[in-house]
Amino acid sequence: MPYWLAVGLFGVGFAVLAAWAARRLLDRSVGWMRSVVTAFIVFIVALPLTTWSLDAAGVVRGGQVVAELPIAVSFFVVTLGWLFAGVVVCIVTLEFAWPSHGLRNPIASVREAFRRRDRAKRYTQILSIASRHGVALFGAPRTAPRDLPTALVDAMNEAGVTFVKLGQVLSARDDLLPREFVDAFATLQMESTPISWADAEAAIRAELRRPLDEVFARIDPEPLAAASVAQVHAAQLRDGNEVIVKIQRPLARRQVTTDLDILRRLAADLERRTDWAKEYGAAALVEEFARGLYDELDYRIEIDNAEMLRVATAQSPSRLRIPMSYAQLSTERMLVQERVRGTPLTHVSSVELPAQEASAIADEIASAVFDQVLLRGVFHADLHAGNLILGARRGEGEPRDVTLIDFGSVGIIEKSLRRLLVPLLIAIANEDDTVATDLVLLICGYGDSLRKPALQRDIGVVITRVRNSPTHDDIFRLLLDALRRHRLAIPPSLLLVLRTLSSLEGTLRLIQPDYDLTRRGLELAPTAAVQQLSIRDAILSAQSRGAVLMEGARRLSRRIESVSRALDEGTFSLRMRVFETGAERSWVDALMSRMTITVIGVTLVIAGVLLAVSSTGPMLTTDVRAFGFLGSVLALGGLLLLLRSLGRSFRGR
Numbered sequence: 001m002p003y004w005l006a007v008g009l010f011g012v013g014f015a016v017l018a019a020w021a022a023r024r025l026l027d028r029s030v031g032w033m034r035s036v037v038t039a040f041i042v043f044i045v046a047l048p049l050t051t052w053s054l055d056a057a058g059v060v061r062g063g064q065v066v067a068e069l070p071i072a073v074s075f076f077v078v079t080l081g082w083l084f085a086g087v088v089v090c091i092v093t094l095e096f097a098w099p100s101h102g103l104r105n106p107i108a109s110v111r112e113a114f115r116r117r118d119r120a121k122r123y124t125q126i127l128s129i130a131s132r133h134g135v136a137l138f139g140a141p142r143t144a145p146r147d148l149p150t151a152l153v154d155a156m157n158e159a160g161v162t163f164v165k166l167g168q169v170l171s172a173r174d175d176l177l178p179r180e181f182v183d184a185f186a187t188l189q190m191e192s193t194p195i196s197w198a199d200a201e202a203a204i205r206a207e208l209r210r211p212l213d214e215v216f217a218r219i220d221p222e223p224l225a226a227a228s229v230a231q232v233h234a235a236q237l238r239d240g241n242e243v244i245v246k247i248q249r250p251l252a253r254r255q256v257t258t259d260l261d262i263l264r265r266l267a268a269d270l271e272r273r274t275d276w277a278k279e280y281g282a283a284a285l286v287e288e289f290a291r292g293l294y295d296e297l298d299y300r301i302e303i304d305n306a307e308m309l310r311v312a313t314a315q316s317p318s319r320l321r322i323p324m325s326y327a328q329l330s331t332e333r334m335l336v337q338e339r340v341r342g343t344p345l346t347h348v349s350s351v352e353l354p355a356q357e358a359s360a361i362a363d364e365i366a367s368a369v370f371d372q373v374l375l376r377g378v379f380h381a382d383l384h385a386g387n388l389i390l391g392a393r394r395g396e397g398e399p400r401d402v403t404l405i406d407f408g409s410v411g412i413i414e415k416s417l418r419r420l421l422v423p424l425l426i427a428i429a430n431e432d433d434t435v436a437t438d439l440v441l442l443i444c445g446y447g448d449s450l451r452k453p454a455l456q457r458d459i460g461v462v463i464t465r466v467r468n469s470p471t472h473d474d475i476f477r478l479l480l481d482a483l484r485r486h487r488l489a490i491p492p493s494l495l496l497v498l499r500t501l502s503s504l505e506g507t508l509r510l511i512q513p514d515y516d517l518t519r520r521g522l523e524l525a526p527t528a529a530v531q532q533l534s535i536r537d538a539i540l541s542a543q544s545r546g547a548v549l550m551e552g553a554r555r556l557s558r559r560i561e562s563v564s565r566a567l568d569e570g571t572f573s574l575r576m577r578v579f580e581t582g583a584e585r586s587w588v589d590a591l592m593s594r595m596t597i598t599v600i601g602v603t604l605v606i607a608g609v610l611l612a613v614s615s616t617g618p619m620l621t622t623d624v625r626a627f628g629f630l631g632s633v634l635a636l637g638g639l640l641l642l643l644r645s646l647g648r649s650f651r652g653r
Helices: 003-025 032-056 069-097 106-132 145-159 161-170 179-185 197-208 252-273 275-280 282-297 299-314 355-376 415-429 433-443 452-467 475-485 492-511 517-532 535-569 582-612 626-651
Strands: 216-219 230-237 242-248 334-338 378-380 388-390 402-404 410-412
Touching: 003 032, 003 069, 003 626, 032 069, 069 626, 106 145, 106 252, 145 161, 145 179, 161 179, 161 252, 161 282, 197 230, 197 242, 197 334, 252 275, 252 282, 282 299, 299 334, 299 355, 299 378, 299 410, 355 378, 355 402, 355 415, 355 492, 355 517, 378 492, 410 492, 415 433, 415 492, 415 517, 433 452, 452 475, 475 492, 492 517, 582 626
Parallel strands: none
Antiparallel strands: 216 230, 230 242, 242 334, 378 410, 388 402
8 A cells, every 4th residue: 555545544534533532522512524624634734743753752763663562552642642632722723713603504504695795795885985975984084073974974875774764863862972973863864866667666566466557546657755765656546545655665675684784793793892882782772773674664564653643643632634544555565645735844934934824833733742742652753844744725714734744753652751751841841950850860760970969950050041041942952961961871762752852843943943842842741731630540540559559468468477487487598599590500510620620731731741851760762761751641631631621611702
């Protein structure tokens, strides 16, 4: 048999056995292919060194074994042991740099490959967009710090629906971002170039699953509006009703999925690398944002939101209208809704409206929104001017209708918070900073570092400033700034309310430039407080609270009796819950086992080194003493134990 073939076969056998032993040593946490390939490469690379070491030890001379057979076999075994140790060192190093994941489902692997391709393309697009607008993601920025918010807004508008929505969500997080960024993100828009009618028609037909003429008498090929996620076409049903058809862009969901995949990875990486991202829960925020965005992409949820607002509005004296939806014709990606005739407030000029009429319209809208927030607990959370449609005049002296559209974002505020918001507004109206501070602390979470007198002073300054300011300052924004300075944990629902009110004030000032939403809210607070009072609700609340207290009292009496009986019988005992579960005990056992293995391994390595350098003891060969050989064996055993412990540590990262 040729020499090279014998060496190759021996190397393959060694590689298989070494891979099997390495996986046993490292608890089978390493893939077979990686283990075998690594072992074979180590064998080939270390072969010249192995031959030299055996020759230097006096075991082999000129390719012939010159030592006695038992001694030669012992040296060969120890040499193979050190080769195996080298294999384990290489495998552990590879596992640290590039952990193995085993064989994956082929279908999942193909899908992941497509996702990686989509992510790579999207990364390229995002970097290109950011570069065009002077936002440098790497290296020195090409935009002056004061222009950075504007540049970010321009880049987000071009990047598409995910980043526009992300910016709009961040515009409500005054507790996270500086004011200039919050103000800039609030200006993000969703307008986009419409897709062709052929693509839109195909998408509508796919959602209907039947020809268009079976449902619509006509449909306008020119869209009424186009956004980055959908576009709207005017149509008429076969029964003559005028409707709009909101159809989602065919690739919108795919782009959103890719963008959210990127955001999830960035958030996870930030949490690993930074403390502030972990403190704010960046990954949880992205997941919350993803759920909200997927909800907005499902038009069935928008229909449910519209119906929920319709029920809430019907319970109030408001004249705000909610258009009717056609649920039987709508799907996840298509919405058919009553067409609203009128003019969006974005196109209504304050010059065109008489001052008295403009004030009446603004008061009506503000009253309806405060009614939704303070009394109904369900409110439209995206009140920019394009989502409010002013109806045509119906007659002399008759009020004009205002219709809400686009119900993708609807806020819900729980009753317990509503019960605190109304008295907070009353306290602000009464300039009672003491009560206002107490209510703020009931609403928001706070830590031990809070200085209540300083918070009360800041709240008092805000209230006094707004009450005496001729410029109609936004009290909600100023109050939010004060809470942020004192690091209070503001409930997300309250943040959404404050963002909605700030957006509404900007909308109303389009028709009445000096409109004071703060004044209107403070005027409505006493009326809302009276409307919140209900004898029936008070009786039911007292009944439920009484039932809870009585049940608690009954259970407390039984517990007291049980404790007293145990004390009388001498059987009273305390149980520590530390390491009570099997998982906790297993963790402690594994930790102690790893520590023991590490200590023994270090001890064996030190003992082996001391014996290896010893110059005493009998000679095994002409060049190696027995103590040196024994030291090599002990050091090898210690090294393998340390590698086993290290491999387990890497596996538990």
